Amino acid sequence: MSKINRPRFDNPLFVAIDTIDVQRAASLAKAVAASAGGIKLGLEFFMANGIDGVHRVRAAAPDLPLFLDLKFHDIPNTVAGAVRAVAPLAPALLTIHASGGPAMIKAAREAAAEAALRLGIDRAPAVVAVTVLTSMDDTDLMSVGQRGPASDQVLRLTDTALAHGAAGIVCAPTELVRLRARFGAQPLMVVPGIRPADAARGDQKRVMTPADARAGGADVLVVGRPITDAADPAQAAAEIAAEIAAAAELTGAA
Numbered sequence: 001m002s003k004i005n006r007p008r009f010d011n012p013l014f015v016a017i018d019t020i021d022v023q024r025a026a027s028l029a030k031a032v033a034a035s036a037g038g039i040k041l042g043l044e045f046f047m048a049n050g051i052d053g054v055h056r057v058r059a060a061a062p063d064l065p066l067f068l069d070l071k072f073h074d075i076p077n078t079v080a081g082a083v084r085a086v087a088p089l090a091p092a093l094l095t096i097h098a099s100g101g102p103a104m105i106k107a108a109r110e111a112a113a114e115a116a117l118r119l120g121i122d123r124a125p126a127v128v129a130v131t132v133l134t135s136m137d138d139t140d141l142m143s144v145g146q147r148g149p150a151s152d153q154v155l156r157l158t159d160t161a162l163a164h165g166a167a168g169i170v171c172a173p174t175e176l177v178r179l180r181a182r183f184g185a186q187p188l189m190v191v192p193g194i195r196p197a198d199a200a201r202g203d204q205k206r207v208m209t210p211a212d213a214r215a216g217g218a219d220v221l222v223v224g225r226p227i228t229d230a231a232d233p234a235q236a237a238a239e240i241a242a243e244i245a246a247a248a249e250l251t252g253a254a
């Protein structure tokens with residue numbers, strides 16, 4: 001198996017742009033470009049606008065790395081095909097569900113590496129495995145037949161994901177300290193469920209502030225509505241970026 005691609009981001013703030021409106025997405029990308037380290041486009045945007053829409057948003061903020069958060073979850077052959085299909089977008093990060101299992105994780109990773117080689121893309125997309133969605137708590141987990149508590153299930157799925165070639169995982173900020181203690185500094189920890197102290201949680205259940213998530217060891221902090229729903233998204237992104245930078249200075253995290 002080829003070497004695992006583990007990207008590093010100087011600025012860990014990735015703004016989740018969840019909308020079906022391409023023009024709004026492009027103007028949000030442009031508005032946050034000065035403070036963000038990357039943009040994340042997910043299912044809502046992709047289902048409405050596809051690959052062409054992604055190109056249009058990228059054109060608005062061409063220097064920002066792309067996180068394509070499509071959370072693939074299917075049989076290995078289908079997931080590999082889906083990874084190949086989006087590889088020409090050269091996302092820095094793309095997601096699969098860790099619960100798809102070892103063969104699926106391995107197939108995604110290999111498809112990303114092969115497609116990058118074939119397309120002449122310098123860095124293969126880093127395949128990152130979603131563990132337990134941040135919108136789920138222990139009760140939700142039980143109701144879908146998974147053994148909780150959520151933090152134990154995250155640990156089990158992280159073990160599987162990293163053992164089968166994922167560059168990192170998606171987890172809640174509340175699990176970071178335990179995960180770092182167990183898996184060390186190497187795996188990429190991508191962390192949604194970020195809420196500034198005064199922000200509404202919405203549907204997120206396992207949350208922390210940007211400062212606490214950064215101090216806990218998040219490599220990528222995914223923030224959506226606290227920025228995109230703000231009256232001034234550029235200002236909201238700048239404030240969150242400043243909070244993250246201050247936390248990094250305090251803890252020595254670069």
Ligand SMILES: O=c1ccn([C@@H]2O[C@H](COP(=O)(O)O)[C@@H](O)[C@H]2O)c(=O)[nH]1
Binds near residue numbers: 017135202
């Ligand atoms: O467990 C997960 C995995 C992915 N997400 C995605 O992150 C953003 C969070 O947006 P907010 O508006 O800040 O809640 C969103 O695009 C989700 O699809 C997640 O929240 N949790």
